Amino acid sequence: MSSSDATPSNDRVVVMGCGDVGPFHEPLDGYPTLAKPVLATADIRFAHAEKVYSELGVMQSHSDGHNTRQPPRFAALLADCGFDVVSIAGNKAMDWGAEAMLDMIKLLNKMGIKTVGGGANAEEARRPAIFTINGVRVAFLAYSSVLREGYAATAHNAGTAPVRVDTFYKPGDWQPGTPPLIITIPFAGDVEDMCLDIESTKKLADVVIVSMHWGIHNIPRVLADYQRVVAKAAVKAGADMIFGHHPHIPKGIEMIDGKACFYSLSHFIWTQRELGNQAPGHEGGHRHGVEHDPNYPRLPMGPDAMKSLIAKAVVSKRGVERVGFLPVRIDTQYRPEPLFNGDARFDAAVADMEWCSDGLAHTFTVDGDEVVITP
Numbered sequence: 259m260s261s262s263d264a265t266p267s268n269d270r271v272v273v274m275g276c277g278d279v280g281p282f283h284e285p286l287d288g289y290p291t292l293a294k295p296v297l298a299t300a301d302i303r304f305a306h307a308e309k310v311y312s313e314l315g316v317m318q319s320h321s322d323g324h325n326t327r328q329p330p331r332f333a334a335l336l337a338d339c340g341f342d343v344v345s346i347a348g349n350k351a352m353d354w355g356a357e358a359m360l361d362m363i364k365l366l367n368k369m370g371i372k373t374v375g376g377g378a379n380a381e382e383a384r385r386p387a388i389f390t391i392n393g394v395r396v397a398f399l400a401y402s403s404v405l406r407e408g409y410a411a412t413a414h415n416a417g418t419a420p421v422r423v424d425t426f427y428k429p430g431d432w433q434p435g436t437p438p439l440i441i442t443i444p445f446a447g448d449v450e451d452m453c454l455d456i457e458s459t460k461k462l463a464d465v466v467i468v469s470m471h472w473g474i475h476n477i478p479r480v481l482a483d484y485q486r487v488v489a490k491a492a493v494k495a496g497a498d499m500i501f502g503h504h505p506h507i508p509k510g511i512e513m514i515d516g517k518a519c520f521y522s523l524s525h526f527i528w529t530q531r532e533l534g535n536q537a538p539g540h541e542g543g544h545r546h547g548v549e550h551d552p553n554y555p556r557l558p559m560g561p562d563a564m565k566s567l568i569a570k571a572v573v574s575k576r577g578v579e580r581v582g583f584l585p586v587r588i589d590t591q592y593r594p595e596p597l598f599n600g601d602a603r604f605d606a607a608v609a610d611m612e613w614c615s616d617g618l619a620h621t622f623t624v625d626g627d628e629v630v631i632t633p
Contacts, residue, residue: 270579271394273467274300275569277503277523278348279336280308281592282325282530283556286335289527292595296568296584297340301391304398305336306345306471306503307373308528311365315358320406325531326353330365335527337369343387345400345469347375347418348504352409356416375400375469376411376418383411383419384451386459386466394575397463399455403444403472403484404504419455421448421470423484442484449488453495460496465573468497473505473522476548478562479614481509481521489519498578501569507562508611511583512618513633518581524566529556529592553590564588565610568596570628582630583611598627 274297281289290297297303310326311333317324336344344366351359356378363373372387386397401421402409411417422445427438452468459466470488474480489500493514500519502509509522548560557563566586572579585597585607597604608629612622623630 268392269394270572270574271301271391271396272299273302273396273571273573274304275467275501275520275523276303276305276341276526277566278308278506278525279305279339279341279527280328280350281332281335281527282328283592286332287338288591289335289593290339292589292593293526293568293586294339296596300570302343302389302396303339303341304343304345304467304469304501305339305341305526306348306469307336307362307366308348308350308525310350310354310358310362312354312358312361314361315354315356317354318352318406321353322350323353326350327358333362333365333369336366336371339527341371342389343372343374343398345375345398345471345503346373347383347400347402347469348471349402349404349406349409351376351402351418352406352416360416372398374398375402376416378416380411380413380417380419383417384455386455386462388459388463394465394573395463396465396467396573397459398467398469399452399459400469401452401471403470403488419452421445421452421472421488423482440482442482444484444488449491452488453491456492456495456497464575465498465577466496467499467501468492470500470502471504472502473509475505476507476559476562477505478507479510479616485521486512489521490514493517493519498573499569499571499581506559508565508567508614510615510618511611511620511631512615513620513631516633517578518569518571518631520567520569520583523569525563526566526568526586526594527592530558531556554592556592557588565607566594567607567611580630582625582628584628585611596627599624
């Protein structure tokens with residue numbers, strides 16, 4: 259048994275973070291089969307809810323369409339995986355309006371799952387979820403940079419906690435018709451609000467973990483400018499770790515002043531309608547130029563969409579004492595399969611994360627079945 263497999267002492271807490279969860283298809287009980295034994299070793303488990311679980315509300319005219327909402331029974335998957343806290347700060351949370359989102363929050367809370375990133379107003383959406391285990395206080399906050407107009411919570415309206423972004427296009431070459439430079443700048447007021455939330459939460463908890471729904475779909479390795487700006491601001495304000503999601507593929511990992519930022523954990527359990535049976539304008543990875551794998555008809559996001567990871571940290575009252583990740587592969591039944599050292603796929607996954615993290619401050623060291631991250 260490696261040091262990474264040893265049981266932490268009773269003043270430490272194991273936290274695991276996963277990406278998007280929201281499969282379109284049943285049966286639900288098969289999805290977590292391979293991952294549940296690994297998730298069970300954590301004290302706190304996090305994920306992002308990628309669907310709206312409610313039968314209430316009205317589909318918004320500018321939403322992502324019918325496939326963003328599912329019957330409440332689908333939420334049982336989150337409990338089956340053992341998730342203790344779920345972010346709802348995503349681009350789909352308000353697709354069926356405030357009534358559906360608030361109904362989903364109530365449903366998850368009744369199941370014993372805490373929610374972050376959404377609420378009846380900005381105060382609720384920005385409120386942390388705090389756990390106290392073994393005397394260690396661990397807090398979660400969640401924000402979204404990918405949201406439609408009107409989805410952000412305000413002082414008097416329901417929605418999600420926003421870190422909105424302006425996008426500008428600048429000619430990158432003197433020759434007409436060449437691709438432009440894409441410049442993204444986060445709203446200063448939203449970043450300031452996020453930092454105030456982190457600072458106030460840091461007074462209540464030993465460890466603050468920030469969830470960010472952000473980034474660029476399907477395109478490997480590429481980060482938007484604003485992501486690193488927001489990540490550095492969050493760490494400076496006191497964030498101890500950042501769990502990113504939304505791109506549906508893994509992205510790089512960066513150590514910022516000794517704190518780990520996972521720019522994308524990919525999706526964990528997720529399917530969508532088969533290719534060719536989707537709402538207009540939503541052709542999965544094809545709109546981003548990636549090649550569809552016919553072995554995954556319900557995951558038309560390209561070959562990188564079969565890659566995932568679980569963030570893992572050991573925390574104490576002194577902060578994050580150890581952080582790393584567990585490589586994961588999505589199989590043809592759309593089940594996340596944790597990979598173990600000695601499996602050639604494990605080595606390939608580590609190499610791929612090295613490539614994704616090129617240019618970002620990090621060192622990966624394999625220890626047992628974990629990949630430990632250091633500055």
